[in-house]
Amino acid sequence: MHIDYSGQQNEAVDAIWNVHRTCLQLRDGQEQRQSRLVTAEKQAVKSEEGKAVVCRNCRHPITAVELLSSRDGSRTHTFFNPAGIVFEIICFSLAPGCIVHGAASTEFCWFSGFTWRLAFCGNCLTHLGWLFESRDAIFFGLILKKLMGDL
Numbered sequence: 001m002h003i004d005y006s007g008q009q010n011e012a013v014d015a016i017w018n019v020h021r022t023c024l025q026l027r028d029g030q031e032q033r034q035s036r037l038v039t040a041e042k043q044a045v046k047s048e049e050g051k052a053v054v055c056r057n058c059r060h061p062i063t064a065v066e067l068l069s070s071r072d073g074s075r076t077h078t079f080f081n082p083a084g085i086v087f088e089i090i091c092f093s094l095a096p097g098c099i100v101h102g103a104a105s106t107e108f109c110w111f112s113g114f115t116w117r118l119a120f121c122g123n124c125l126t127h128l129g130w131l132f133e134s135r136d137a138i139f140f141g142l143i144l145k146k147l148m149g150d151l
């Protein structure tokens with residue numbers, strides 16, 4: 001007796017290709033993000049001679065005055081989080097001294113079109129603020145009172 005498996009095989013092959021395509025898309029997204037971060041790190045090296053901005057808790061260098069950046073026309077922004085806590089944040093194009101952790105979230109994002117991830121001091125792990133990312137931009141919004149520097 002002859003059994004025709006060809007239809008089932010095609011389905012299986014399609015399924016494998018779908019998984020493969022998804023993996024490729026994920027990898028491309030990661031590579032794009034990494035290349036943005038590498039560019040940002042190169043900028044940071046250039047500004048090493050600039051005035052450091054450090055973690056208020058442990059004095060770990062976080063970023064530099066030269067890396068201040070404006071968002072929606074202002075470097076500083078005051079926001080409430082959903083728990084009603086006020087945050088005064090200041091924007092930097094990057095903060096190499098931060099560790100960024102967790103999945104990107106769009107919930108209660110203060111900047112439209114951006115997702116956020118938590119940013120911590122790379123030394124003492126104090127929560128310092130957030131990394132905001134959109135399709136073509138990244139910046140850090142750091143909590144002013146948790147930093148020290150000529151701000």
Ligand SMILES: [Zn+2]
Nearest residue numbers: 055058121124
């Ligand atoms: Zn620290």
